[in-house]
Amino acid sequence: MKSIKVGIAGLGTVGSGTVNVLKRNAGEIARRVGQPIEIAHIGARRENPACDISGIRVSRDVFDVANDPDVDILVELIGGTDVARELVLTAIGNGKHIVTANKALIAEHGNEIFLAAQEHGVDVAFEAAVAGGIPILKALGEGLAANHINWVAGIINGTGNYILTEMEQGARGFEEVLAEAQALGYAEADPTFDVEGVDAAHKLTILASIAFGIPLQFSKVYMEGISRITIEDVNSAAQFGYRIKHLGIARDTGNGIELRVHPTLIPQEIMLAAVNGVMNAVMIDGDAVGPTLYYGAGAGAEPTASAVVADIIELGRELTVDHHERVPYLGFHTDQMSDEPVLTIEDVSCGYYLRLHVQDKAGVLADVTRILSDNRISIEAMVQKEVDEGLVPIVILTHRVREGDMNEALKRIAALDTVDNDIMRIRVETLDA
Ligand SMILES: NC(=O)C1=CN([C@@H]2O[C@H](COP(=O)(O)OP(=O)(O)OC[C@H]3O[C@@H](n4cnc5c(N)ncnc54)[C@H](O)[C@@H]3O)[C@@H](O)[C@H]2O)C=CC1
Numbered sequence: 001m002k003s004i005k006v007g008i009a010g011l012g013t014v015g016s017g018t019v020n021v022l023k024r025n026a027g028e029i030a031r032r033v034g035q036p037i038e039i040a041h042i043g044a045r046r047e048n049p050a051c052d053i054s055g056i057r058v059s060r061d062v063f064d065v066a067n068d069p070d071v072d073i074l075v076e077l078i079g080g081t082d083v084a085r086e087l088v089l090t091a092i093g094n095g096k097h098i099v100t101a102n103k104a105l106i107a108e109h110g111n112e113i114f115l116a117a118q119e120h121g122v123d124v125a126f127e128a129a130v131a132g133g134i135p136i137l138k139a140l141g142e143g144l145a146a147n148h149i150n151w152v153a154g155i156i157n158g159t160g161n162y163i164l165t166e167m168e169q170g171a172r173g174f175e176e177v178l179a180e181a182q183a184l185g186y187a188e189a190d191p192t193f194d195v196e197g198v199d200a201a202h203k204l205t206i207l208a209s210i211a212f213g214i215p216l217q218f219s220k221v222y223m224e225g226i227s228r229i230t231i232e233d234v235n236s237a238a239q240f241g242y243r244i245k246h247l248g249i250a251r252d253t254g255n256g257i258e259l260r261v262h263p264t265l266i267p268q269e270i271m272l273a274a275v276n277g278v279m280n281a282v283m284i285d286g287d288a289v290g291p292t293l294y295y296g297a298g299a300g301a302e303p304t305a306s307a308v309v310a311d312i313i314e315l316g317r318e319l320t321v322d323h324h325e326r327v328p329y330l331g332f333h334t335d336q337m338s339d340e341p342v343l344t345i346e347d348v349s350c351g352y353y354l355r356l357h358v359q360d361k362a363g364v365l366a367d368v369t370r371i372l373s374d375n376r377i378s379i380e381a382m383v384q385k386e387v388d389e390g391l392v393p394i395v396i397l398t399h400r401v402r403e404g405d406m407n408e409a410l411k412r413i414a415a416l417d418t419v420d421n422d423i424m425r426i427r428v429e430t431l432d433a
């Protein structure tokens, strides 16, 4: 079977994440694209223990990848603007499509790169460049394309948000938390880009162009970072009912576009205020849709790779399939549908909240808990409430259990003479990933 051949330049945090996601999900990705995606060539100064590249051709010089006639799509993950610009222009000149996570490159040289791509009839995709794994460029450029966009406001630097959150929740100092964000692979090669707002300004530049149809104008973004924020500021803001978040804001005022990146007090009760750690969130207000909110991991190896690989898939689809089925109707190709069964509710597992009324007698609770344990149900918490009309309300939270087992247990519990048979059951989902 033919395959789409990608060349990956740069094998750091995002490069290794991209290799791992492409390899781990290769089967599903091929079903979505219609052909396998093959990593044909990697450009890296050294191997990265975070991923296995055995069997893949490796060059020390990334230009070998951009000049490899076998490569259909060049994935630029080296970062920086000088070599990256030259590399991408070289690959475009060789007729290759480009995927990049590099917001500095797009914000500062995007106008030139898009022109070159147009001349050579190739595409440039950069979903990973803004808000990491959140498909925000797709949402803004396609999903909201009917709207006049009024404003975009977001937490778009994971490192900065991680630092502010840790300072607030752990009362820890700036330098210590920054070092941790670097170790986790969130920070830019030069972390002043994160803490002084440069990275957020790169991303805002891109968002604003897609929101308002203006050229990329990085030099016009007003930029302030978080490096002067102290724990005292965080605490004082809290006393007034605010949290400090580093926001990128792009607003169409009717008289011009505001483009600004700075620490901002926002009310504690709004959703953006609850975005913590490396998570990003972007709010977009469109004239038709109203306010919308997009949330997810803004940095890190695999969240970023999620967007890089989605771009590879999109370009792969353009290379392989009939135009009318570029994105297959149901996401996967019609001849690649899975016959994995849909579970009946009895086979679904979740936690349960149970509220029952029992007689105020010795041994009743023991009967109930024994029936639960007979059915492999373990109790997470149990509370006995005030006696109500001669019966004692009991509330039980259980750990995750198969619904069929819970049904068996509830049938037996309801049959006890000492338990009212009107038992309330609500399923519990903590939704932790
Ligand atoms: N780390 C993250 O969470 C995110 C990173 N990005 C962007 O992704 C890109 C890559 O970032 P990371 O993977 O974090 O950086 P990184 O520093 O971990 O990886 C970059 C790799 O490229 C290599 N490299 C640089 N210049 C090279 C050259 N001339 N030849 C060969 N290898 C070269 C470096 O040795 C390093 O291994 C950057 O543009 C960054 O802004 C975007 C979203 C999130």
Ligand SMILES: N[C@@H](CC=O)C(=O)O
Residues within 6 Å of the ligand: 129, 131, 132, 156, 157, 158, 159, 160, 186, 187, 188, 194, 199, 298, 299, 300
């Ligand atoms: N350094 C960036 C990485 C993702 O874009 C961040 O912390 O958000």
Ligand code: NA
Residues within 6 Å of the ligand: 127, 128, 129, 130, 131, 132, 133, 134, 135, 136, 137, 307
């Ligand atoms: Na994104």
